[in-house]
Amino acid sequence: MLPWSAELAGRIEQGVVDSVLLRDNPLGDPHERPILVYLPPDYDRSDRRYPVVYTIQGYTGHVGMWFNRMPFRRPFPELADEVFAQGDVPPAIVVYVDAWTAFGGSQFLDSPATGRYHSYLCDEVVPWVDARYRTLADRDHRAIAGKSSGGYGAMVTPLLRPDLFGAFATHAGDALFDVCYRPDFRTVARTLRDEYDGSYPAFLADWRGRLHGTRPSDLDLIELYGYAAAYSGNEDGSVAIPFDDTGAVVPEVWARWLEWDPVLMAARPEYREAVRSLNAVWIDAGNRDEYHLDFGAVAFHRALTAAGVGADAVYFELFDAGHGAIEYRYPLSLAWLCERLA
Template identity: 40%
Template sequence: MTGHRDPYPRMIEVTVPGTTLRGNPLGDPCSRRIPVYLPPSYGDNKRFPVIYLLAGFASTGQSFMNYSFGRQTVPEMANALITGGNMAECIIVMPDCMTRYGGSQYVNSVATGLYESYLVEEVISTIDSTLCTLAERKHRAVAGKSSGGFGALRLAMRHPERFAAAACHSGDMGFELCYKPNFPAAARVLEQYRGSIADFLLSYESALKKPQREFTLLDIIGMAAAYSPDASKEAPGNIRLPFNPHTCEPIENVWQEWLAFDPVEMIEREEYREALRSLNTLYLDCGTLDEYNLQFGHRIFSAKATTYAINHHYEEFMDSHSNTSYRYAVSLPLLSASIAD
């Protein structure tokens, strides 16, 4: 193994034209530059498996390279694991699926754009045609945390022809527990803007320091754009909220649309169970102190996966939802081993 010769992460940027995103309702950029980690022996006439690493809500591929004192970036972590002999060499791609609403949830939506198609079709094909990849399903994995974990798990369920392994860190699931408790806080913020999503977004976007207490509403808007878009409305605000903003009572038909995206509901469909059974590796974890109650959704999902004879590994760790990127030190070695030659 030649990995010892390069102690620093080797990073490049790959431009994805974004033809899939042209004409998106929010006018977000189509062409995007995405960061890519290359393993130490890249360039030695070899081809490598690929892990697609999905960022959480309000983050994007560039976020994985954010410096923080005393903590490794994800590329630094991967490089240390590989050079230390604890992880198989692989390429790590960090896509940009950001939208004006803070994220896409990696789904196709008439409110934001075709981000699911963009990722599984255009990003993957661009990477395979640009870099020295092992361009087969058995050499490809997807992973992420929070909304990225949700995206990774959902994409693995919907596109088994693309991915052979998946890791979901604190991914959105158990929507009754993780989203509904935030409806009242979002309604209170929206009331300050006389119920106008457009006015809220204008204020939030123009603020030099984003009001922390208003992030809950942005989060709910982002989820509604993914799960209950409204093509009859002009952007911004081309969504349907799953609750009455005045009384905070649930709107049942809209809420049912949200639940169709919930992994604990999706696993009830045999086609998705078969997709999960086809994976070489399915890894999930969550903090026991998660502020969004995701540990409970993960326990439900894991119990159902066990009932349905879906091979997986689920762990809990003593921490909250934020600043847990160190958990990639567990999943990345597992994924890279399962998609290596």
Template identity: 30%
Template sequence: MESKTNHLRSLQDNLELFELKSLKIKTLLISSQALKKNPLRDSSKRRNPVLLPLSDPPKNGWPVVFVLSGYAGNGTKYFSDRGFDQNFVQSLDALVHTGHAPQAIYVFVDAWTSWGGSQFINSKGMGNYQDYIIDELVPAVKSEFQVKKAPSGWCVMGGSSGGYGALHLASLFPNIFSIAVAIAPDCFFEASVLPEVYKAIPIIEKTGGVPAVFESLKKGTFLKGRDSFTVLNAIAMTLCYSPAINKDGLEFPIDAKTGKIKSSVWKKWQSKDPIYFLKMREEKVKKLKAIYLDVGKRDQFHLHYGARQIKETLKKIKIYIVSKLTKTFFSPIFAYLISKLKKKNMKI
């Protein structure tokens, strides 16, 4: 006898965790050549969630927003259920539905590494994540979806490490992205990362070195430590900014015994710091339509100091900026900044 409840059944191709009103979810799978021989042997197969408007695209295509996650995050994490609160995807869908955020294609970049992040740059310590994004993911988006071709229709955004990546990619490739949105971007390494390195080195030595930390991480035992995030952050940033050919695969910017700054290594770090590279890339930065900055007034990693320096640099370059200081320690208010993109004179 046929069940009376058969009409209530529905077999889905993908797990549908929540209902969206204005957007639908796709996954853009990239078999990356740029990441094929990465030093960490992380998978070169990358899964990038994509949000597309339900309505038909305009004649000249949809605008595009690349979303970069913070350290220890990834594109897929934006889709995780938050229980009593909306996640980012649900909040974004609500903004689009009410007309407070632009109808666009939102690409959530998969740039995860075994150490928790890549900073979205090319590094001999992590892999060529910049090449993967620029040479593979961007062309794939243009090929698979009906999108705007001109950079005026492309934005890159993120918080913390994602904010760093947004500033890095936009300032280096204004021919692709014309708008950058950076929430508490990693910057001014003297105040933000260097204290982490000083705190991490004794713990790394006690553990038995970087390889021992990595083995403990793979076994799932390292994250139980109180300062585990500090250690992983220090190692990951050093692998990005000053990789080296030695047993650890990196060179910390300070001497482990004396604590003195290693000037030759520190120069490498400074060249990767937004407060410096934005000045060095002034001519390219001038080509951008706008940069949006947000940071807490008392950010836990002291990123408000660097953000203020970035603001002053951008004012001198005479690029349009929106800067917002909030009262929280860390303020990933994507909703506010995305709504700013809806301004008539800044519409993407």
């Protein structure tokens, strides 16, 4: 296991998506976005077409971070390459998508407070890949996968766009909002009170004027604000916070968040046909997840089953781990998805 790099059996091409939909986004974030496309080992030796797995990241993730190398571990692009190197897993193209925002993430949704990141993914990134590579350009050969907020995006995107995606993998994806998000409201409300006189604008003004992470509360405050920007952004670009100064829920704002809870979405009639059309679903989470997303995984699995997803189309597992350092799970779901996409 080399500590700095490894030779790939396939290869990765770097490109740029010039997004019309992200131009003039509310945060002034770049509309030209990097994209990485992994081509399997036999791509240049054949004229065949390939399934595609779109890979999206958790909160604070951007596409360059895929190559971060931790001690004694390999980054996912190398683990993904190893899935195909031996030739016993049907090959696929793997696309690494960037959906970073100035708040640290977009939840891969369209929001007037951040930008049209769901439409960018579906209506610009997917056609960009299909136009440049030999893909099997239909929903039965296209999947999306991610962890944490990326797992959230992987859960909701096929429900919103079943015409594009027929399969997905979610690793510890954000779900069951009452359990994974709501308990944090009281903590954030107290931090805002004690450090910023209860004011999110005061926090943002301070945060923007210094290096992120120089105060211990930075990540907790900006992460929850980023979620609010995605789930309860207002048409004027402002952000509705789902709790008051006591940490109690603001019902009308919280209801907007719950509209985006994958567990509740899977149970709603408007998504029933999309749920039942799913060909392959991988759901897993660590049983010691610090955000209690193992409960979200269980609840989402149950919701899909109740909505009519066939048992043979779903892989579900709680494994012994927390929320972080679970990149070794990604090649497992990748291989599983590729078997079914083929």
